[in-house]
Amino acid sequence: MQADFSYGPTVDGAGCQLAVTILADRAVFRDEMRDDALEAGFRLRNCSSLVEYADGEIASLGDLVLVDCGRADAAAMATLSRLDARVGQSGAQLVVSTTLDALDTVFGCVSHSGAQILVDPSRAERIVALGRVLAQVPSLRVRELAEDDRLMLLRLAEQVGSIAQRLERLGPSAGGAGSARADGPLANWGGQEQTAPTPIAPPLPDAASIRTIIRQRQARAKFFDNQLFADPAWDILLDLAAARAERRQVSVTSLCIAAAVPATTALRWIAQLVDAGLLLRVADPADRRRVNIALSDHATDQMARYFSEIGIRSQKPLREVG
Known part of the structure; x- marks a missing residue:
């Protein structure tokens, strides 16, 4: 009623x-x-x-x-x-x-x-x-x-405000590792100014390693209520990291499914992640009416640093992803 x-x-x-x-x-x-x-x-x-x-x-x-x-x-x-x-x-x-x-x-x-x-x-x-x-x-x-x-x-x-604040701390404006912005000029011994070098992020691991993490996360639903572990932002970032390693485009519909929450909820997270500078809207080259979603360079660097931190590293060099 x-x-x-x-x-x-x-x-x-x-x-x-x-x-x-x-x-x-x-x-x-x-x-x-x-x-x-x-x-x-x-x-x-x-x-x-x-x-x-x-x-x-x-x-x-x-x-x-x-x-x-x-x-x-x-x-x-x-x-x-x-x-x-x-x-x-x-x-x-x-x-x-x-x-x-x-x-x-x-x-x-x-x-x-x-x-x-x-x-x-x-x-x-x-x-x-x-x-x-x-x-x-x-x-x-x-x-x-x-x-x-x-x-x-x-x-x-x-x-909604809490989500935005959490994602803002992850965005490029946070100025953490991987940010291209230098904190300020540094004086060298000759008195000339130079900017601090930007740390080089490691490459993403191979897609198979990332997909293994995704499968392990999904396996929990066999034994527990999946809502106990709902973390759509992380599932979205993992799926897009694997897709970038595979040099594969990801549609909005596919990403909503990967988020493992209702599509409307997934769209809300996608919008917040775009606003935070972690995701990008990319025109579909095969159909200009459609838009795909991809990791920003900043998010890619941060994901690569995370994988390196937990001991998952690239097995072979990756070419630049267009």
């Missing part, structure tokens, strides 16, 4: 009610998204299919755009790309739900808006996405918000 979480109008710090645009070709999801947004206190600006939106006149999108893309056909992806660009420029927020089959293409169309991407979401997961939107609105005033819901939004915001 769907919980009733309807409140008064949701307004920003200036007292203006937040507006939502809902675009979905699947009518059942469009109706659910509309009902949930209205119950959350949003004002409905537009509710239509993607085709109807593309054929209509250009209008204001509002503060939030909810999109459902069940199929990755060319027309829908063209519309999604335009929406992504508009949302990125306007400062609105975008939530896109899709299927696992369409994920790679949908992901490739969303690069400017910082969109939340939900994969085969339940209605509860859509409502949580609305909660994340509300948690990010500055000076938000939500009327008659129940204490349990207030705490839920607070915990959700804290979890």
